[in-house]
Amino acid sequence: MSSRCAFKGENSESMTSDYAIETDGLQKIYRTRFTGRAFTAVAGLTLRVPIGSKFGLLGANGAGKTTFVKMLLSAVRPTAGRASLFGRDAQEEESRRPVGYLPENHRFPTYFTGAGMLDFYGALSGMSAADRKRRIVELLELVGLETWGDVRIKKYSKGMLQRLGLAQALMHKPRLLVLDEPTDGVDPAGRRHIRDILNGLTGAGVTIFLNSHLLSEVETFCDYVAILRQGHLALEGKMSSLLTKQGVVITVRDVNEQAQRLIAGMASTTRVVEDAVEFTVPTPLEANRSIDVLRAAGATIYSVIPTTSSLEDIFIEITGSSRNAGARGEIPGAEETVAAAAMSGVHQ
Amino acid sequence: MSTESQVLRPPLTAAGSQPIHLSTSPLQVFLALIWDTVQEARARWLFWGLFGLSTLLILFFLFILKIDVVQGAISFMGLPAGAGRTVFSIEKFVRSAYMFVAIFLYVWGTFLAIFASAGLIPSVLEPGRIGLLLSKPVSRPMLLLGRYAGTLLVVALNNTYLIASIYLIIGWKTDIWYHSFLYAIPLATFNFAVILTVVVLIGVLSESAALSLMVAVALMFISSLLAQRQIVVNLLNSEWSRQLWQALYWIIPKTWELGKVMRDLILREDPAYWIAPLWTSAAFGVAVFLGAVARFQRKDY
Incomplete structure (x- = not known):
C-alpha cells in the first residue's frame, strides 16, 4: 500500500x-x-x-x-x-x-450500439479516437460481447448490460x-x-x-x-482480521441429559438437528473438555468442525438485524429502509 | 482551448497494455455531447419526424402549390399598367408572397422544433443516466451546453433544409430570386435558440418534457400578446399595470418582433426596430440559460 x-x-x-x-x-x-x-x-x-x-x-x-x-x-x-x-x-x-464507475440501476442510452456506447463514454473520459477504437475491440472481447458490438443495446439482456457497463467503466484504464x-x-x-x-x-x-x-x-x-x-x-x-473469530462445532448422537447440560454450560449455542445435537464452543480448549465429557458419557461423536464466523454473522451482529439473511447471503434490508423512503420526494 | 494531455499508466494487463492518452480538451467533450444529442434525436424519430414533416411541406410547394398563380398574377398586373408601375407592383406582389411563406415557415418551424426538442433535455437527466455522465471528468455546465448545442444543431439543420428548399423551389418555378427570403433561416433559428433556453431551465427544474413544452409554447403566445403594447397600454386603466406590461414586454423574448424584422427584410423595408428585439431576446436567453446552469450545479442526482 x-x-x-x-x-x-x-x-x-x-x-x-x-x-x-x-x-x-x-x-x-x-x-x-x-x-x-x-x-x-x-x-x-x-x-x-x-x-x-x-x-x-x-x-x-x-x-x-x-x-x-x-x-x-x-x-x-x-x-x-x-x-x-x-x-x-x-x-x-x-x-x-x-475513475471508472458502474452505477446501480444504470440506464444506458438504448439508441447506442455496444461499441457506440463505449466510444461515447470513452470520448467523455478524454480518450483519443484511435485509443477508443483499439480499446473497444479489447474490452468487448474481455467481457464476452465481441459479436455484439454492432447491436443496439436495447436488445441486450440484463447480464449483457452489466458486462457492457463494466467494459464502459474499464474503457479508459482507470x-x-x-x-x-x-x-x-x-x-x-x-x-x-x-x-x-x-x-x-x-x-x-x-x-x-x-x-x-x-x-x-x-x-x-x-x-x-x-x-x-x-x-x-x-x-x-481487513477482511482477514474480521473473519478470525473462531469456534468449534461438535455434532453428537446418543448424548444423555447430564452430559448435555454440562456441555451447554461451555457452548455458545446448542441446537437439536434431527436425531443429533450440535454444540458450538468458542475455543479449542473448551472443545477438548466437551469431547472428554461426551466420551465419558458414551455419546457418539459424529463430527468436530472448527469454524470462523462468516461475514454474514458479523453483518447481522453489527447491524442488529435478526432477519435471516437468506440462502443467497443477501443483506436483509426491509426493516432499514428509512433513508431510502425518505429519499423519495426530498431535496437537499 | 487547452489540449494538455496526461498519460495514465496502463493497469489492465488482461485487456491490453498500451498506455492511453487522456486529453483534457473540452472541445472533444463538447463535440461528443452534441453527437450524442443528434444520435438520440435520430433514435427517438424526432429527427426523422421533423425532417419528414419539412419534406412533406417541400413536396407540397414542389408538386401541389400552383406557383404559376404567381406568374399569372404578375402577367395580369402587368397588362393594364405603365411600365414603371408594373415593375414595382410585380416586385411588391412577389415579395409579399415570399414574406407570407417566410412567416408561415417561421411559425411552423418554431412550433415543430419546440415539440420535437422538449424531451431531449429531461431525458438526459433520468436517474441511472445522469449519474454516469456526472462521474466523468466533465463539468456540469458543459453537459448542459453540449445538450443545448446538439438540440439547436438539429433544429438549425431542419430550418436550413426547409427554408432553403422552398427558396429554391419558388425561385425555380417563378424565376424570381429574393435572397432576403433566406433571412428566415437565422431568424427562426435564433428565436428557437432563445425559446430552447426556457425548455432547458424547465427541464432542469422539473425534469418534465410536458411541462417544458407547455411553458415554451405559452411563452411564445405571451410574447406575441405583449407585443401589442401600443394597443393594450391604452386599454389599461392604471399606471402600474401599464408599467408592468411594458416591463414584461422588455423582459420576455420578442418572437413577434423578430417575425416583423423578417417581414421587413423580405419586403426590403428597412427594419427600423430590429436591434432591440435581438439583444433583449438574446439577453433573456443568456440569463435563463445561466439560471438553468446555476440550478443544475446545485442539484443532487
Whole structure:
C-alpha cells in the first residue's frame, strides 16, 4: 500500500496520497421539500481506501451506500465534510478522470450500439479516437460481447448490460473502479467471469471499491470491508482480521441429559438437528473438555468442525438485524429502509 | 482551448497494455455531447419526424402549390399598367408572397422544433443516466451546453433544409430570386435558440418534457400578446399595470418582433426596430440559460 500517485500539474505536497478514496466527516442530510424534515443519509463518514485494495462497502437498503458513492463522484453534494480521490478534492472534475464507475440501476442510452456506447463514454473520459477504437475491440472481447458490438443495446439482456457497463467503466484504464452492485442480474457463470476480470485488475494495482448487497460476493472478493448502518460507519477493517473469530462445532448422537447440560454450560449455542445435537464452543480448549465429557458419557461423536464466523454473522451482529439473511447471503434490508423512503420526494 | 494531455499508466494487463492518452480538451467533450444529442434525436424519430414533416411541406410547394398563380398574377398586373408601375407592383406582389411563406415557415418551424426538442433535455437527466455522465471528468455546465448545442444543431439543420428548399423551389418555378427570403433561416433559428433556453431551465427544474413544452409554447403566445403594447397600454386603466406590461414586454423574448424584422427584410423595408428585439431576446436567453446552469450545479442526482 505504499505506492503513491500524482497528477500532472498537481502540487506534489498536497496532491499525493496513499489512499484512492479518503473521506473526512462526510455527511449528507436530505430535507423534505415542504415540511423541511431532515433525513440523514450519511452521517459524518470518515473512511480510507488504500491504493490497490479491494474494498467492499456493505449495508442494508437505505444505509447510505449509494449516497456515499454519489458524493465521491459529485452526483450528490455533501452537506458537510470532504472527500478526495487520490488526494484530490472530489468536487474537482479532474479528480474523476482516473475513475471508472458502474452505477446501480444504470440506464444506458438504448439508441447506442455496444461499441457506440463505449466510444461515447470513452470520448467523455478524454480518450483519443484511435485509443477508443483499439480499446473497444479489447474490452468487448474481455467481457464476452465481441459479436455484439454492432447491436443496439436495447436488445441486450440484463447480464449483457452489466458486462457492457463494466467494459464502459474499464474503457479508459482507470486506477479506481467504483462498482455499485456489479453482478446484479448476472447469472452465476457471468458472476464468476466478472470476478475473474476484477481479480486480473487488482494484480495490476487498480483499486476496486465494491458496493454490494451480496455478502458472499464481498467476502470472497474483497480484502477490506466497511459496514454502514443508518448512515454511520459501524465497522471497518481487513477482511482477514474480521473473519478470525473462531469456534468449534461438535455434532453428537446418543448424548444423555447430564452430559448435555454440562456441555451447554461451555457452548455458545446448542441446537437439536434431527436425531443429533450440535454444540458450538468458542475455543479449542473448551472443545477438548466437551469431547472428554461426551466420551465419558458414551455419546457418539459424529463430527468436530472448527469454524470462523462468516461475514454474514458479523453483518447481522453489527447491524442488529435478526432477519435471516437468506440462502443467497443477501443483506436483509426491509426493516432499514428509512433513508431510502425518505429519499423519495426530498431535496437537499 | 487547452489540449494538455496526461498519460495514465496502463493497469489492465488482461485487456491490453498500451498506455492511453487522456486529453483534457473540452472541445472533444463538447463535440461528443452534441453527437450524442443528434444520435438520440435520430433514435427517438424526432429527427426523422421533423425532417419528414419539412419534406412533406417541400413536396407540397414542389408538386401541389400552383406557383404559376404567381406568374399569372404578375402577367395580369402587368397588362393594364405603365411600365414603371408594373415593375414595382410585380416586385411588391412577389415579395409579399415570399414574406407570407417566410412567416408561415417561421411559425411552423418554431412550433415543430419546440415539440420535437422538449424531451431531449429531461431525458438526459433520468436517474441511472445522469449519474454516469456526472462521474466523468466533465463539468456540469458543459453537459448542459453540449445538450443545448446538439438540440439547436438539429433544429438549425431542419430550418436550413426547409427554408432553403422552398427558396429554391419558388425561385425555380417563378424565376424570381429574393435572397432576403433566406433571412428566415437565422431568424427562426435564433428565436428557437432563445425559446430552447426556457425548455432547458424547465427541464432542469422539473425534469418534465410536458411541462417544458407547455411553458415554451405559452411563452411564445405571451410574447406575441405583449407585443401589442401600443394597443393594450391604452386599454389599461392604471399606471402600474401599464408599467408592468411594458416591463414584461422588455423582459420576455420578442418572437413577434423578430417575425416583423423578417417581414421587413423580405419586403426590403428597412427594419427600423430590429436591434432591440435581438439583444433583449438574446439577453433573456443568456440569463435563463445561466439560471438553468446555476440550478443544475446545485442539484443532487
